[in-house]
Amino acid sequence: MSVGTQEEAKSLDGFISLDISEEYKHAFQVSNLAYHVAKEMGLEDGICSELMVAGVLHDIGKLMLVDHIYGDGDHSPFIIEELKYMRMHSTLAYGELLDKGYSDTILKSILYHHENYDGSGYPANLRGERIPLGARILRVCDVYSALRSDRPYRKARDMDTAMQQMIDEVRFFDMQVFLAFQRVVHKWEWRESKG
Numbered sequence: 407m408s409v410g411t412q413e414e415a416k417s418l419d420g421f422i423s424l425d426i427s428e429e430y431k432h433a434f435q436v437s438n439l440a441y442h443v444a445k446e447m448g449l450e451d452g453i454c455s456e457l458m459v460a461g462v463l464h465d466i467g468k469l470m471l472v473d474h475i476y477g478d479g480d481h482s483p484f485i486i487e488e489l490k491y492m493r494m495h496s497t498l499a500y501g502e503l504l505d506k507g508y509s510d511t512i513l514k515s516i517l518y519h520h521e522n523y524d525g526s527g528y529p530a531n532l533r534g535e536r537i538p539l540g541a542r543i544l545r546v547c548d549v550y551s552a553l554r555s556d557r558p559y560r561k562a563r564d565m566d567t568a569m570q571q572m573i574d575e576v577r578f579f580d581m582q583v584f585l586a587f588q589r590v591v592h593k594w595e596w597r598e599s600k601g
């Protein structure tokens with residue numbers, strides 16, 4: 407089970423609330439972070455840009471779930487019942503974006519962004535390097551962005567707390583990705599602290 411999912415399940419007894427403005431913020435945070443982590447890992451410019459796109463789109467399946475379950479309408483805040491539906495969001499996004507001109511790197515990064523390095527993720531329980539690199543990068547950035555954001559059931563963690571929580575659960579992540587991610591975050595936070 408993923409870090410974020412554990413918290414959501416514990417805190418909401420199976421109910422998940424989606425705040426649309428938070429979802430947009432999260433998408434752009436993940437996009438920005440994924441681009442810089444890919445750069446830090448020395449990946450080609452083209453791949454870095456593809457991960458930027460994948461970051462923006464990675465959770466669109468959550469928005470599609472609302473219509474999937476309730477049909478069209480105004481849902482503010484969005485409430486999705488039952489965790490099992492939430493686990494469909496990466497596959498729904500992949501299906502929606504397929505045949506719309508997105509590269510294989512973008513599509514596979516989105517489809518597998520909830521796979522964990524130890525094989526405990528979804529939708530396919532992929533393990534280790536069987537998980538596409540782009541998805542391994544999105545996984546780390548996605549969890550960090552979620553921990554640093556306010557949720558309806560808890561306040562945002564500060565950088566040190568978020569980082570420590572990820573270290574405690576580092577089995578979920580590719581270590582090379584995680585180390586690059588730590589360097590990027592520390593550079594950013596250092597810059598911010600300098601104003």
Ligand SMILES: [Fe+2]
Binds near residue numbers: 520
């Ligand atoms: Fe997701």
